[in-house]
Amino acid sequence: MDSPWERHQVDRKVSRHSAGEREAISPAAVLLPGGLRPKRIDTGAIFETLRYRISILEYPPGTALKEIALSEEFGVSRTPIRQALQRLEVAGLVQPVIGHGTIVMSIDLQSMRHLLQYRLHLALMLENFLSTVDSERTIEKLTRCYAMNAALEGEFSPQAYAQISHDLRWVICNKITNPFLAQSWIETYYLASRIWFLCLPAHKNHFISLQAEEITGLIESFGSGEPGRVATTVHDALQTAVSVVWQSVASGDLSISIS
Numbered sequence: 001m002d003s004p005w006e007r008h009q010v011d012r013k014v015s016r017h018s019a020g021e022r023e024a025i026s027p028a029a030v031l032l033p034g035g036l037r038p039k040r041i042d043t044g045a046i047f048e049t050l051r052y053r054i055s056i057l058e059y060p061p062g063t064a065l066k067e068i069a070l071s072e073e074f075g076v077s078r079t080p081i082r083q084a085l086q087r088l089e090v091a092g093l094v095q096p097v098i099g100h101g102t103i104v105m106s107i108d109l110q111s112m113r114h115l116l117q118y119r120l121h122l123a124l125m126l127e128n129f130l131s132t133v134d135s136e137r138t139i140e141k142l143t144r145c146y147a148m149n150a151a152l153e154g155e156f157s158p159q160a161y162a163q164i165s166h167d168l169r170w171v172i173c174n175k176i177t178n179p180f181l182a183q184s185w186i187e188t189y190y191l192a193s194r195i196w197f198l199c200l201p202a203h204k205n206h207f208i209s210l211q212a213e214e215i216t217g218l219i220e221s222f223g224s225g226e227p228g229r230v231a232t233t234v235h236d237a238l239q240t241a242v243s244v245v246w247q248s249v250a251s252g253d254l255s256i257s258i259s
Contacts, residue, residue: 046074047084054093054104055193056162061106065094092191107194109249115192116242122185123235129178130227138222141171146215152208158200164211165193168218172234196241199248210241 050070053059065088070081085102088094097103148164169189176182200207214237221229 043080043083043087046070046076046080047087050084050088051091051093051190052166054088055166055190055197056159057194057197059104061104061194063104064100065102065104067101091187107198112192112195115188116195116238116245119185119188119192120235120238120242122181122188123238124231125181126172126176126185126234127228127231129176129181130172130230131175131177132222132225132227132230135222135225138171138175139219141167142215142219142222145171146212146219149208149211149215156204156208158197161200161208161211162193162197165196168211168215171218172230175230195245199245202248203244206244207241210237210244213237 050059050065059065065085067078067081067085071078074081085094089096089102093105094102095105145164145167148160152161152164169186173182173186176185196207214233217233217237218230221233
């Protein structure tokens with residue numbers, strides 16, 4: 001499979017290794033256009049889809065996730081839904097509330113500060129655990145991302161922006177050679193991503209521009225074959241975005257309130 005939006009296999013895990021790259025489960029592959037479903041939808045695929053929806057604020061903080069409604073949507077029993085919700089709880093995205101079911105957790109600013117600081121350090125660690133083998137294929141994926149991002153300038157969609165952002169994180173994740181770092185990289189991204197999308201309405205054009213700069217930098221750094229350049233590009237792009245986030249928080253330019 002070439003890219004997250006082309007994948008239709010839903011049973012791959014973050015920790016899976018092969019002779020090539022690890023590849024992500026595409027949330028869009030779980031429920032195909034027109035409501036058609038693949039024959040097998042497992043807990044992992046449901047978890048990925050729900051995590052994606054939470055991360056882009058399709059399920060904003062305080063949303064109740066109902067087992068019955070989700071089991072009907074995915075066409076499965078409540079058991080895999082319950083298992084997926086338990087995984088979301090472990091991931092720090094939901095919490096069970098007696099009498100209300102499973103609730104999407106609020107965003108705590110102090111915890112978010114710690115999380116973003118941690119991700120900045122993770123970005124620097126990439127230098128020692130990043131493969132630049134088969135960079136041509138990686139650059140092809142990034143070039144597609146750039147074209148999709150450029151299209152947002154003419155017709156903006158929050159969902160399209162989110163998909164590009166997620167794809168970029170998976171491109172990096174798939175090049176990380178250490179499975180523990182790869183898992184931490186992608187899991188903390190999903191935890192942190194909600195803060196970007198809270199700021200998106202007020203800074204749409206700025207975020208599109210920053211994402212274009214990041215993609216251009218990644219294409220150049222992967223082309224150099226130097227892991228250190230890739231790590232620096234990722235770190236610097238993240239640092240710039242973090243600055244925008246805290247400026248947005250300070251000015252109150254958020255789409256919903258946070259604690």
